Amino acid sequence: SSDLGAACVTPCTVDRAAGKTAKISAPQTIAVDAATRMDFRGWSNGGTGDQTWTASTSADTLTANYTTSYRVQMVSDPAGAASFSYDPPSTDGFYASGTAVTVTANAGQGYKFDYWEDNDLPAPLATSQVLNVYGPVILRAAFEEVAFVAGVSNAAGTTPDAVVAAGSQVLVSGHKLAQAAVTGPDNPLAQTV
Numbered sequence: 001s002s003d004l005g006a007a008c009v010t011p012c013t014v015d016r017a018a019g020k021t022a023k024i025s026a027p028q029t030i031a032v033d034a035a036t037r038m039d040f041r042g043w044s045n046g047g048t049g050d051q052t053w054t055a056s057t058s059a060d061t062l063t064a065n066y067t068t069s070y071r072v073q074m075v076s077d078p079a080g081a082a083s084f085s086y087d088p089p090s091t092d093g094f095y096a097s098g099t100a101v102t103v104t105a106n107a108g109q110g111y112k113f114d115y116w117e118d119n120d121l122p123a124p125l126a127t128s129q130v131l132n133v134y135g136p137v138i139l140r141a142a143f144e145e146v147a148f149v150a151g152v153s154n155a156a157g158t159t160p161d162a163v164v165a166a167g168s169q170v171l172v173s174g175h176k177l178a179q180a181a182v183t184g185p186d187n188p189l190a191q192t193v
Helices: none
Strands: 020-023 029-033 036-043 053-055 064-075 082-087 094-096 102-106 111-116 128-132 138-145 147-154 170-175
Touching: 036 094, 064 082, 064 102, 082 138, 102 111, 102 138, 128 138
Parallel strands: 064 138
Antiparallel strands: 020 053, 029 036, 036 064, 064 094, 082 102, 102 128, 111 138, 147 170
16 A cells, blocks of 8 residues: 555556655554465565555655465364474464474373374374464374373362371272273272272
């Protein structure tokens, strides 16, 4: 757009008498679709921000340079089984075309990484993958549920200190600790269940 307050689609022509100026700016980001955008990288004259152009007696050309960026998105199966880390990090999940991004699947409590559901990856069984971004990426990481102990506490109830004494009854909480719920006899108490 120019200081006339009018936007124009390139190629855009600005006519001024010699010696007159015009302020020219370009949008920082142009959305192509939900997973692709164009990011402003600078002007052909080396400038990076708004330009003040002074008309001369000959035609001048000023080019706005853009780079294509793509969204990189990871999902887990089942949903919520993991978090993902990216190196280099991105504030919005977009990376410039050609960027090498290392993605790591971090299993959540009660899950174990199984594999990436993309046969084109060089090591689909490794938790970290290096992606060369040349288009939108959606990768799904498969996880399996595993047993885990969330906590051990006094079975009699809440105590001031989160400790248990040797020989006392305890409550073990977690996920997938047994195939089914099992309760021992009330009297006499079983030593194992």
